Amino acid sequence: MSPALQGLITIFIGVGGCLAYFYGSNIFLDKVLFPAKGIHAGRNINRANMVRPWLFLMPALLALGLYLAYPVVETFRLSLSERLPGGASQYVGFDNYRRMFAEDKFWEAMRNNLLWLLIVPAAATALGLLVAQLTDRIKWGSFAKSLIFMPMAISFVGAAVIFKLIYDARPADQNQIGILNALWLQFDGGFGSVLILRVLPALMFAGFAAVVGYAAYLVGRPIVKPAAHVVEGIALKLLRVVGAVLLSWVAVLSALNVIDSATLAMPYGEQQTWLTIPFWNNFFLMVVLIWIQTGFAMVILSAALRGIPEDTIEAAIIDGANPFQIFFKIKVPQIMNTIVVVWTTITIVVLKVFDIVFAMTNGQWETQVLANYMYDKLFRSNDWGVGSASAMIIMLLVTPILVWNVYNARKEMR
Amino acid sequence: MDNIAGTKSSLNWAVHISVVLLVVLWIFPTVGLFVSSFRTADQISTSGWWKALFPSEQSLTLRAADPDDFAVQQADGTWVVSGNLFEGGTEAEISRWGSSSREISAYAAGEAADLGDGESFAVEANGDYVWSSVDQPSGRGQRVFVTAVTPPEFTLENYDTVLGQGVVQSLLVYIVAAVIVGTVAGFSARSLRPDHTRSAVIVFGFGSLILLSVIFGLGTGQGGGQASDDMAKAFFNTLTVTIPATIIPITIAAFAAYALAWMDFPGRALLIAAIVGLLVVPLQLALIPLLRLHLEIGIGKGYLGVWLAHTGFGMPLAIYLLRNYMAGLPRDIIENARVDGATDFQIFTRIILPLSFPALASFAIFQFLWTWNDLLVALVFLIDSSGNTTVMTRQIVELLGTRGGNWEILATAAFVSISVPLIVFFAMQKYLVRGLLAGSVK
Known part of the structure; x- marks a missing residue:
């Protein structure tokens, strides 16, 4: 049939x-x-x-x-169990987890997933917010938005092909057909290269470090100097401590990157196989997901921006606030809830990311992520114990968001 | 919105420019794939696609006509072969040429070269050549390496290779015909039944498209080889997975959503909370247990399994979206109907279902995009070792592995696979946005 x-x-x-x-x-x-x-x-x-x-x-x-x-x-x-020959299985306690924790590939996947978790939701939300704000006040805004939203319809596999074409590298004696290499070969270490490849990234890292540091300060301040009339539970306090420590750590890391990016020796004039450069190739893979998810963030944040009561903005304008003050001090605080929702939604997508890595590098060159590690264990090594253990790790990482969502939904229903 | 108080922002031009830049940056990758799918393998591998829109300089290897057939003896006894290097092919402007692969740009256009043994060869800029020899030349035609500026050129060849001969062309013709039929139907419907204009356009348009494809077939029916057979098959397999996997969850979820929105029973709040929780459970967890279950109860790997899996995985979002929408419907309508003696079943089918169309459409688009674009579920539950049930995403990953260098096939295959979601996306963007807004604000 x-x-x-x-x-x-x-x-x-x-x-x-x-x-x-x-x-x-x-x-x-x-x-x-x-x-x-x-x-x-x-x-x-x-x-x-x-x-x-x-x-x-x-x-x-x-x-x-x-x-x-x-x-x-x-x-x-x-x-918690192990497959025996013949289809039966046997309880082995946390043996699978122990075996998994002893593997380098697992820790590589954990590290990469953490990187993805830090960068993709942040970048997609920030870009989405930027686009939503910029398109909000121009006439052809909805047209621009629908073009930026378009990658949402494209499969991860399709996007992988699209970006493989961008990252393509040809031998030195041929014309480069990947745009990234074609651009790269334009740089020769002169003034333009210093400006774009050293000063600009250093500024970006410094700006990021400043923003994260400020966020850490905002999160951590109430611990040292509690607000007068707000009583916070012990759980919230603990959360604040953890959040502040994590954020300051990220801020320090990115501040260190300022020096790194300014002093890095760069191989000018040589074509690069971008996806095989350890560590940095993770970022080239992340770009694909950011490209897709920005549209999602933009659509939701744009609706939230539209929902802000106009009189608050009018009042700010009358008080003499400039556009940046209006955006950061009036608009962003009012849509903070939506930003959190967008952030968590993209975080979940990131935790499950599989197709992009599977299609582009298949975890080679230190780009492994948890979902692909799990697929590897399940269907290539046929090791169901470790595969299930890594799936449980993904579940564990999702659980805080799950609890948070359920908590909010219950609160809303009442 | 900043203009409310009457001030026009001085940053307006900067906003316009940055939005233009962002949009260009965002569509650039997709345009690259689109343009590449219309270029030949040679063009793709010799120049970047962004140069495809302009005349480009290329190195070509051409061959003069076979001297055994075309050599003509002149009055003075020499033999001459003349003609045009581009005969039957593309036109180009030659700037440099050479006769050996080591010196491909030894001579300028218009110069004559001495090949030794009394042979000489001359090439003009437009490709005309004269090859003269003292002795009668034999063997194959002289090879010529030229550096030429070729005008931009696009081809449908790749689509013929990937989808089969003439599929795109006939599809385009049918679509034009369908648009005409749809417009005519719309006009006639407007005079007869004004309220049915839109549905008449859609029904007649799609009807004629399908009818034409069935009657005349798509293309000549001849495949362009291995790639074509696989891709066309994968296209229909994807379609086979997608449609039931979209329709069945909607039916099931709609009833459940109605119960959760408008019926009172103990445990309702708990159930809703559970569904919100299940929304984020990674489907990775389900792979092994369910594959085992499917193998045990005899479904095995196949369409039934993948339909069931998609139904299960799509269920939380479906119920969540539909419940939220249905709960927002006016209470009066439903209570009036109850007072008039309608049963719950009647209220649902006669009132709630028609009113919930926007939410149903939103979810349908989500589920369609998700199942069409899915790779993981298909890999685990559908594709067996025979490879007969492969889907497009899987086929593209396969191409990435085996034909990593064949960009023309890869780009075309990828573009075929993303074109359907793109059409759905642009046609029904309104519902997609609505669904996103309803589904994510928790």
Whole structure:
């Protein structure tokens, strides 16, 4: 049977089956099980109404339970056991985790994932905010936005091909067909090269360090000097300490990069195979995801910017605020919630990132990430124990966001 | 918005320029792929695509006509072969040329070269050549290496190779025909049933497109070799995965969303919280347990498995989006219907479902884009060792591995695979944005 025909039949059976189930079960409930007539009419109606929601929910709950809830438990069980020849399995405690922690490749994946986590959400959110703000006040803004939003529709694999073309390298005696190498060969160590390749990155790192340092200060200040009328719980205080320490660490790292980027010896005039340069190739891969996710951040932040009450901005203008003050002191604080949402959403995407690395480097040249490491373990080495263990690590990293989302959703419902 | 108080920002021009720069930066990569898919392998490997729009200087290897057939003996006894190097091919302006691969630019256009053994060769800028020899020349035609400025040139060859002969051309013709039929149908519908104009355009347009493709076929039906067979097959496989995987979760989720939005039962809040939690559970966790389950209960690797998997993975977002939308519908309508004696089933199918169309469309686009672009789920649940069920994303990864250098095939294949989501994206952007806004603000 041709798959297309099979697909049509599946649609028919799937949709028809669902409708038949819903219709049939409702009829059964009303007419046979608890008919709304006779002496018990009232009681029956009540009972039917108690059962009915579960009829409506049943297929969805089955799908959710089987495809999302059960795997969490089962993967945890698998990560604690080892496959024996013949299909049986044996409980081995945390052996798989111990083996995984002893592997260099795992720590490389962890380090890279951390880099991705730090950079991609930050860059995508910042760029999205920038575009949203810039396009907000020009006439052709919606057209510009839809073009920047477009990469959202492109698959990670398609994007990987697009960027492989950009990073392509040809032997020295041929014309470069990758734009990045063609640009790179324009630099020769002269004044322009110093300006663009040394001064500009140094300034960018310094600016980033300043912003992160300021954020660390904002997060950490209430610990030292608590605000007069705000009482914070111990958990929040702890969170503040951790946040401040992490942020200052990032700030110090990027400040150190200022010196690095200003003194780095650069191989001018030689074509580079960008994806094989250890450490830096991670950034070339991240660019792909930033390129895709900026549109997402922009759409949501743009809607949030539109939602800001106009009188707050008017008041600021009358008080003599300049455009930058309006943006940073009036607009950004009012959409902080949305920024956090965008940030966490992109963070989740980053944690699951697989296709880009799989298609572009497949984890070679020190670009491994957790999801690809896991795929490697599962389907290449056939090591289900370690594979499940690394999947549990991804789950563990997602859990804080999961808890936060659930907490917020509950708060909203009340 | 900064202009509310009457001040026009002095930074206006800077804003315009930076937005232009950002937009150019953002579409540049995609344009590169698009342009490359219309260039031949030679053009792609000799010059960057950004030069494709301008005349470019290329090194070409050409050959003079076969002397056995074309040599003509002159009155003075010498033999002459003359003609044009570009015969039947592209036109170009030759600047330098040479007769050996070590010196490809030994002579300027218009110069004559002495090849030894009484042979001489002359090439003009437009490609005309005269090859004269004292003895009768034999063997193959003289090779000539030229440096020429060729005008920009684009070709549909790659699409013929990837999709099969003439597929793109016939598709383009059918689309034009479909647009005409749709417009005519729209005009006639406007005079008969003004409220059905839009649906008439869509139905007749797509109907005629499908009808034309079925009757006349796509192209000549001849494949352009291995790549074409694989890619065309992968295209239909992707379609086969996508459509059921989009429609089935919507049906299931719509009922559940209605129950969560408008029916009162104990545990409802808990369920909603659970669904919000499941939204972010990485599907990586599900790979092994479910693959094992599928193998055990006999579904194995195949379409059924991938449909089920996509249904499960799409469910939380579907329920979440639809519930949020349905909960925002006016309470009066539903309560009036209840008072009038409508059952829950009737309220759902007659009132809620039609009113929820925007949310249904939003989710449908999400799920469509996600299933079309997916690689991981297909790799794990669908593609078996026979390779008959391969999807496009997988096929492209394969091409990246085996034909890393064949940019013309790779670019074209990638562009074919992203063109469908792009069309959906630009046609239904409104719903996509709405869905994003509803789905992410938690």
